[in-house]
Amino acid sequence: MSEAARMSVAQPAPLLSVRNLRTWFHTFGGVVKAVDGVSFDVAPGEILGLVGESGGGKSMVGFSIMGLIDPPGRIEAGEIVFEGEDLARLDEARMRRVRGKRVAMIFQDPMTALNPLYTIGNQLEEMLKLHTDLPSARRRERAIEMLREVGIPQPESRLDNYPHQFSGGMRQRVVIAISMIARPRLLIADEPTTALDVTIQAQLLRLMKHQVTQNAASLILITHDLAAVSQMADRIVVLYCGRIVEKGRAADVIERPRHHYTRGLLDSIPHHDKAQARLRQIPGSVPDIRKLPPGCAFAPRCPAAQDICRRVEPELVETATGQAAACHFPIEATR
Amino acid sequence: MFGYLIKRLIQMIVVLWVVSVLVFVMMSFTGDPTYMMVPLDATEEQIAQARRLLGLDESHLVQYWRFLLNVLQGDFGRSFVFRQPALQLILERLPATLEIVFLAMVIALVVAIPLGVYAGANPGRPLSRAVMAGSLVGISLPGFWVGMVLIFVFAVRFQFFPSSGRGPTTELFGLRVSFTSWEGFRHLILPAITLSIGTLAILMRIIRAEMMEVMKQDYIKFARAKGAAQKGVLFKHGLKNALIPLVTVFGLMLGDLIAFATLTETIFAWPGIGKLLVDSIYRGDRPVIVVYLMFVAFMFVVVNFVVDVLYALIDPRIKIK
Numbered sequence: 001m002s003e004a005a006r007m008s009v010a011q012p013a014p015l016l017s018v019r020n021l022r023t024w025f026h027t028f029g030g031v032v033k034a035v036d037g038v039s040f041d042v043a044p045g046e047i048l049g050l051v052g053e054s055g056g057g058k059s060m061v062g063f064s065i066m067g068l069i070d071p072p073g074r075i076e077a078g079e080i081v082f083e084g085e086d087l088a089r090l091d092e093a094r095m096r097r098v099r100g101k102r103v104a105m106i107f108q109d110p111m112t113a114l115n116p117l118y119t120i121g122n123q124l125e126e127m128l129k130l131h132t133d134l135p136s137a138r139r140r141e142r143a144i145e146m147l148r149e150v151g152i153p154q155p156e157s158r159l160d161n162y163p164h165q166f167s168g169g170m171r172q173r174v175v176i177a178i179s180m181i182a183r184p185r186l187l188i189a190d191e192p193t194t195a196l197d198v199t200i201q202a203q204l205l206r207l208m209k210h211q212v213t214q215n216a217a218s219l220i221l222i223t224h225d226l227a228a229v230s231q232m233a234d235r236i237v238v239l240y241c242g243r244i245v246e247k248g249r250a251a252d253v254i255e256r257p258r259h260h261y262t263r264g265l266l267d268s269i270p271h272h273d274k275a276q277a278r279l280r281q282i283p284g285s286v287p288d289i290r291k292l293p294p295g296c297a298f299a300p301r302c303p304a305a306q307d308i309c310r311r312v313e314p315e316l317v318e319t320a321t322g323q324a325a326a327c328h329f330p331i332e333a334t335r
Numbered sequence: 336m337f338g339y340l341i342k343r344l345i346q347m348i349v350v351l352w353v354v355s356v357l358v359f360v361m362m363s364f365t366g367d368p369t370y371m372m373v374p375l376d377a378t379e380e381q382i383a384q385a386r387r388l389l390g391l392d393e394s395h396l397v398q399y400w401r402f403l404l405n406v407l408q409g410d411f412g413r414s415f416v417f418r419q420p421a422l423q424l425i426l427e428r429l430p431a432t433l434e435i436v437f438l439a440m441v442i443a444l445v446v447a448i449p450l451g452v453y454a455g456a457n458p459g460r461p462l463s464r465a466v467m468a469g470s471l472v473g474i475s476l477p478g479f480w481v482g483m484v485l486i487f488v489f490a491v492r493f494q495f496f497p498s499s500g501r502g503p504t505t506e507l508f509g510l511r512v513s514f515t516s517w518e519g520f521r522h523l524i525l526p527a528i529t530l531s532i533g534t535l536a537i538l539m540r541i542i543r544a545e546m547m548e549v550m551k552q553d554y555i556k557f558a559r560a561k562g563a564a565q566k567g568v569l570f571k572h573g574l575k576n577a578l579i580p581l582v583t584v585f586g587l588m589l590g591d592l593i594a595f596a597t598l599t600e601t602i603f604a605w606p607g608i609g610k611l612l613v614d615s616i617y618r619g620d621r622p623v624i625v626v627y628l629m630f631v632a633f634m635f636v637v638v639n640f641v642v643d644v645l646y647a648l649i650d651p652r653i654k655i656k
Binding site for chain 1 (some may be wrong): 565577
């Protein structure tokens with residue numbers, strides 16, 4: 001069997017295929033290229049980690065897929081092919097039938113994502129009202145069932161409670177329940193645990209993973225927390241200033257990062273087994289995305305930067321293992 | 336809830352008492368109304384007799400004391416002019432005022448809510464800018480001028496609507512109302528529109544400002560991510576969250592319109608309580624003025640109570656206590 005044929009067998013048709021996506025914001029201060037030429041696939045049942053620092057354009061990838069980019073932002077170019085249909089070209093009415101039903105999204109802050117004036121039962125059932133024709137009694141049953149699945153005790157009585165009667169972790173469970181109740185094919189979780197206590201972050205990530213696998217759905221986990229991603233994701237995409245700097249299988253990216261930015265992110269994770277005087281950090285900060293330097297956007301902060309890095313933008317180069325990095329001087333595997 | 340009611344009741348009594356004191360003090364500066372009651376050629380003796388009959392011959396303190404005692408027995412005094420209980424005069428004319436005020440409020444809400452929600456959800460669109468400019472005009476225009484223009488255009492020029500007075504009335508639950516017949520309703524339209532202009536403009540601006548704030552919230556974006564249609568997002572998730580300030584202002588404006596529809600009622604010769612107040616001031620009919628202002632205070636306390644209850648109904652985080 002040839003190399004190409006073997007690859008096509010190993011990789012089934014992707015559920016989502018983002019091609020060359022550009023989401024730009026036309027502001028008074030200039031064009032903000034929040035997402036600038038991003039391509040990646042999500043296979044059915046796959047968990048993809050979308051990683052990067054704040055302001056790296058991670059959330060905008062999620063909102064672009066959902067078709068929820070508000071002016072002055074706009075999808076300038078690219079395709080978002082989901083189950084054979086280009087979402088970037090769907091009109092609002094058809095996009096509405098995708099949102100919630102086929103692609104659902106979870107937000108960062110569960111304290112603000114739920115409408116304070118409606119019971120959580122109402123908000124759960126709203127999703128069913130929008131996307132199914134279940135009768136009212138069945139909707140209620142399904143809402144109770146869903147709350148039980150996400151680990152809310154006494155779901156029958158909690159259904160008539162308002163969001164302010166729940167703790168942050170419980171609210172995020174409710175948000176997960178709402179997102180999964182219409183059984184979407186793809187879940188986009190945008191920093192789903194960042195606003196929560198460290199002690200419940202792992203619980204909720206496990207819950208999300210469980211929900212997704214149980215429904216044979218895919219998950220895009222958007223986060224700056226590489227540690228969380230390394231335990232969850234099948235593959236990882238690392239974004240920097242709206243561009244992909246590295247992508248590949250999670251194990252490869254975590255254990256053998258090729259891009260110096262990924263390496264920097266990994267080095268800044270504390271390890272309990274390594275006695276370290278001080279955590280390493282990436283020097284400098286994310287540049288103003290409106291005035292990106294020519295060449296590699298990471299060059300000003302990169303320990304390996306040479307002249308060419310400041311002049312020529314590196315291409316994303318894929319290795320035989322499917323790992324790709326956009327770097328003129330990628331880190332070679334030493335182990 | 337019970338404690339809350341008691342608190343409100345005590346508050347009402349205090350407010351009414353304070354208002355009655357204030358009104359009596361002010362009245363004592365306005366001179367002796369006896370001269371307005373007696374004929375021009377009345378003798379000193381006749382004037383003194385009239386003064387005694389009206390109870391104005393005693394000191395203000397005694398007058399006030401007597402008034403208080405009577406009020407505690409449910410007697411709010413009699414009009415000098417009509418020789419009728421003052422409260423009865425007000426209650427008789429109240430339905431006429433309530434009719435135009437309620438119609439005005441309905442007009443204001445029906446116009447202000449959709450336009451305000453639209454302008455708040457789509458700031459920067461041409462229609463939103465037009466709405467905002469229009470509301471500024473609405474706030475700036477004095478009601479009496481709007482009334483006169485409406486009369487000139489719709490009553491004099493085109494003769495669509497009558498220019499003044501109240502139409503035929505029918506009895507409904509013991510109240511004399513005129514909106515039940517087409518002819519009576521026609522008489523309502525111009526005064527109601529005149530009353531609604533200012534309220535409409537202010538409500539519209541408040542709804543817009545609140546909606547702009549609410550539309551930025553995460554739960555709006557989450558509602559859109561659920562696949563809710565624009566209408567559901569705006570009205571179910573957006574407007575309800577914008578309602579609290581709206582209800583507050585709406586309550587105050589409702590009270591204000593009922594109490595002081597005076598100008599509009601005068602222009603349209605509308606036999607409501609506003610016109611009664613003007614006439615009473617003009618005639619020095621002191622008992623009517625006192626009871627009128629106490630009635631207004633009472634109404635505002637009631638409106639505030641209703642607004643509090645509405646808060647709790649709208650927002651589950653607000654508890655009445």
